[in-house]
Amino acid sequence: MAFTLPSLPYAHDALEPHIDKLTMEIHHGKHHNAYVTNLNKALEAHPDLQSLTIEELLANKAAKVPEAIRQAVINNGGGHANHSLFWTVLGPNAGGEPSGALSDAVKSSFGGLAGLKEKMVDAGTKRFGSGWSWLVKTADGKLEVYATLNQDSPIMEGKTPIFGIDVWEHAYYLKYQNRRPDYLAAIWNVVNWSEVGRRFSAK
Amino acid sequence: MVITKFNALNRRSFLVTGMAASAAALTAGLIRPSAALADAKYELPKLAYAVDALEPHIDKQTMEIHHDKHHAAYIGNLNKILDANPDLQKLTLEQLLANKAEKVPEKDRQAVINNGGGHHNHTLFWSILGPGAGGEPKGELAAAITSTFGDFTKFTEKMNEAGTKRFGSGWAWLVKTADGKLDVYSTPNQDSPVMEGKTPLVGLDVWEHAYYLKYQNKRADYLKAIWNVINWAEVDKRFAAK
Numbered sequence: 235m236a237f238t239l240p241s242l243p244y245a246h247d248a249l250e251p252h253i254d255k256l257t258m259e260i261h262h263g264k265h266h267n268a269y270v271t272n273l274n275k276a277l278e279a280h281p282d283l284q285s286l287t288i289e290e291l292l293a294n295k296a297a298k299v300p301e302a303i304r305q306a307v308i309n310n311g312g313g314h315a316n317h318s319l320f321w322t323v324l325g326p327n328a329g330g331e332p333s334g335a336l337s338d339a340v341k342s343s344f345g346g347l348a349g350l351k352e353k354m355v356d357a358g359t360k361r362f363g364s365g366w367s368w369l370v371k372t373a374d375g376k377l378e379v380y381a382t383l384n385q386d387s388p389i390m391e392g393k394t395p396i397f398g399i400d401v402w403e404h405a406y407y408l409k410y411q412n413r414r415p416d417y418l419a420a421i422w423n424v425v426n427w428s429e430v431g432r433r434f435s436a437k
Numbered sequence: 438m439v440i441t442k443f444n445a446l447n448r449r450s451f452l453v454t455g456m457a458a459s460a461a462a463l464t465a466g467l468i469r470p471s472a473a474l475a476d477a478k479y480e481l482p483k484l485a486y487a488v489d490a491l492e493p494h495i496d497k498q499t500m501e502i503h504h505d506k507h508h509a510a511y512i513g514n515l516n517k518i519l520d521a522n523p524d525l526q527k528l529t530l531e532q533l534l535a536n537k538a539e540k541v542p543e544k545d546r547q548a549v550i551n552n553g554g555g556h557h558n559h560t561l562f563w564s565i566l567g568p569g570a571g572g573e574p575k576g577e578l579a580a581a582i583t584s585t586f587g588d589f590t591k592f593t594e595k596m597n598e599a600g601t602k603r604f605g606s607g608w609a610w611l612v613k614t615a616d617g618k619l620d621v622y623s624t625p626n627q628d629s630p631v632m633e634g635k636t637p638l639v640g641l642d643v644w645e646h647a648y649y650l651k652y653q654n655k656r657a658d659y660l661k662a663i664w665n666v667i668n669w670a671e672v673d674k675r676f677a678a679k
Contacts (some may be wrong), residue, residue, distance in 0.1 A: 264654040309604050362551050363626040363644075364605035384605040402605075403645035404654065412506040412646065 236274045236284065239267050240318050248326035252420040254409040262321065265404055269313030269385070276306040288315045292389040312385035316366060316398060323397050323433075325426035336396075336431040343377040350379065355418045357381040358401045367418075369397040371434055396433040397425065467530045467560060478516040479530070481509050482560055490568035494662040496651040504563065507646055511555030511627070518545050518552065530557050534631045554627035558608060561640050565675075567668035574669040578638075578676045585619040592621070597660040599623040600643045609660075611639040613676060638675045639667065 247255035277283050291311050299307045344350040358367030361381040370378050370393040388395045406417035489497040519526050533553050541549045573589050586592035600609035603623040612620050612635040630637045648659035
C-alpha cells in the first residue's frame with residue numbers, strides 16, 4: 235500500500251494572515267507531496283516494508299529499514315510524518331490555550347503556556363539550518379521541548395510528537411523572509427489545541 | 438610575509454605588507470582589523486554590482502535580503518563570539534575554520550563553524566557571481582574541468598546533482614584539493630571546505646533563502662539558472678592562486 239498525501243482539513247487561505255495562502259499551497263502541494271512520492275520510490279523494491287505504518291518504519295532510527303535506503307526513508311518518511319502532523323495541529327480560528335490534562339501538564343512542566351512558548355520559540359530560533367521545533371510526550375508520559383535536524387522525527391527516538399513547528403525556510407520565507415522569530419511568534423495564533431490535547435491523551 | 442591569497446592575511450602581515458592589498462582584504466571583510474583600530478570586527482563586504490544585476494536569474498529582493506540580512510547576521514554573530522575570545526581575534530577566518538575549527542574552544546566551536554563558515558561562504562559567493570557573466574572557464578581551469586569531469590556540461594550536471602541531493606540546507610562546491618585536483622561535493626549548513634583543507638572555487642548556496650522568493654520549491658531550476666551568472670574570471674583566479 236503506497237503512502238498518500240493527506241488532504242488539508244481547511245482551505246489554503248484559512249491560516250491567513252499568520253501563514254499565507256501561497257505558502258500553504260506550495261508547502262502542502264509540492265514539498266509534502268514530494269516527500270510522499272520519494273518515500274514510495276524508496277520503498278518500491280521492498281514490498282515487505284510497504285505495509286508498515288510510518289511509525290513502524292521510523293522507529294529506532296528506522297532500524298527496520300535496510301541501510302541502503304535508511305536515510306532516504308528517514309528524510310522522506312520523516313518529512314511525511316512531520317507534515318501530516320503539522321496540518322492537523324494547525325487550524326483557522328484556533329490559537330488560545332490548551333485545556334484539560336494537557337493544560338495541567340504544560341503548567342507543571344513549563345509553568346504555563348508562556349513558558350512553553352518561550353521554550354519552543356527558543357528551540358526553533360536556535361535550530362541552525364533546517365529542522366523542527368517539537369513538543370513531545372516522552373515514553374514515560376512527560377512533556378519535553380527540543381529541536382530536530384532536517385526531517386528527523388521524534389518517533390525515531392520513541393517519543394510522541396504532539397505539536398511541531400516547521401522551521402525549514404520554505405515554511406515561512408515567502409511571507410517572513412529571514413524573520414524566523416516573527417513567524418515563530420505568529421504561529422501560536424493558529425495552533426489547534428484540541429488536536430494537540432487529543433494527541434497528548436492518546437494511548 | 439607573503440600574501441598568498443587576498444583573504445589570507447593576519448594582523449602581523451597586515452602591518453608589514455602594503456596597505457593597498459591589505460585594504461582590499463579588509464574590504465573583503467575576511468580579516469579583523471587590529472584591535473588598536475576602532476571597531477575591531479569582521480565587516481560585511483560590499484557587493485561588487487547592483488542588487489538587481491543578476492536578474493532575472495537571481496532576483497533583486499533575494500540579493501538584498503541574502504546579503505544585507507543573512508550574511509550580515511553571520512558576521513554579527515561571529516564578531517560576538519570573537520569579542521568573548523580575544524586570543525582568536527588575531528587569526529584569519531581560514532585559520533579559525535581550519536581542521537574543523539579545532540583552534541576554537543569546544544563551547545564556541547559550532548557557533549564559529551556556523552557563523553564563520555557562513556561569512557566565508559557568502560563572501561566567496563558574491564565574488565564568483567556577476568552580471569554579464571556565465572559562459573565557460575578558460576585556460577588551465579577549463580583543461581582541469583575537462584580532464585576531471587569529461588566536459589563542462591558533465592561538470593555542471595555533477596554540481597547540480599550535488600546541489601539537488603543535499604537534503605536540508607547546505608552548499609554545492611567545486612574545490613581544489615590539497616594535491617591540486619578538482620572535486621565536486623556538497624556540505625551541510627554553513628560547513629566550509631576550508632574546514633577540511635580544501636580550497637573552494639565555486640560555491641552554490643542551496644539554503645532555501647538563496648532561491649525561494651523566485652523559485653520556491655524548484656531548486657533544480659535555480660541551479661540551472663545560476664550558471665548564467667558565474668564570474669569565471671574570479672573562479673580562474675582562485676584556481677590559480679597558490
